[in-house]
Amino acid sequence: MVLKKVYTLVFLRNEKKILLGLKKRGFGINKWNGFGGKVEQDESVIEAAIREMKEECCVTVKKDDLKSVGQLDFTFEGDPVMMDVRVFSGVVYYGTPSETDEMAPKWFTYDNIPFDDMWPDDRLWFPYMLNNKLFYGKFHYKDLDTISNYDIRELKSM
Numbered sequence: 001m002v003l004k005k006v007y008t009l010v011f012l013r014n015e016k017k018i019l020l021g022l023k024k025r026g027f028g029i030n031k032w033n034g035f036g037g038k039v040e041q042d043e044s045v046i047e048a049a050i051r052e053m054k055e056e057c058c059v060t061v062k063k064d065d066l067k068s069v070g071q072l073d074f075t076f077e078g079d080p081v082m083m084d085v086r087v088f089s090g091v092v093y094y095g096t097p098s099e100t101d102e103m104a105p106k107w108f109t110y111d112n113i114p115f116d117d118m119w120p121d122d123r124l125w126f127p128y129m130l131n132n133k134l135f136y137g138k139f140h141y142k143d144l145d146t147i148s149n150y151d152i153r154e155l156k157s158m
């Protein structure tokens with residue numbers, strides 16, 4: 001049987017800017033990323049995405065305002081569990097993005113995305129998301145900073 005854990009990743013964005021959060025602890029600490037985390041057993045993927053937005057930056061998003069834009073599968077040398085990351089994008093949100101124990105949110109213009117302080121895969125698949133293409137990416141990490149191989153393809157539908 002395949003060992004995998006499902007995660008969410010949410011990007012609030014409009015035509016000018018994208019909201020990223022600086023991870024203040026745990027997995028991916030000190031990297032800018034979208035908001036998200038593990039999907040618990042008692043919730044759907046979309047419910048987890050909404051919960052994590054609230055927990056991580058105090059913002060409310062509604063189910064109908066989140067669009068499923070891609071899926072990223074991550075595997076790691078020596079680790080049997082694959083991370084199955086469901087990526088969402090949205091424009092509409094309620095409240096003000098605020099810093100929490102987990103994340104420090106900040107808006108970035110598209111010409112100023114801090115890829116050097118993000119996961120190495122981001123610069124490979126962000127162009128799909130920023131050009132409103134649906135995508136499926138598989139990345140194998142040799143170590144936490146090195147991708148040993150990957151494949152990304154555009155999807156016609158999610």
Ligand SMILES: Cc1cc(-c2ccco2)c2oc(N)nc2c1
Nearest residue numbers: 007008009036037074085119122
């Ligand atoms: C290995 C890895 C994990 C994640 C992640 C953890 C929780 C949600 O996503 C990433 O997110 C991004 N952008 N690259 C990522 C690489």
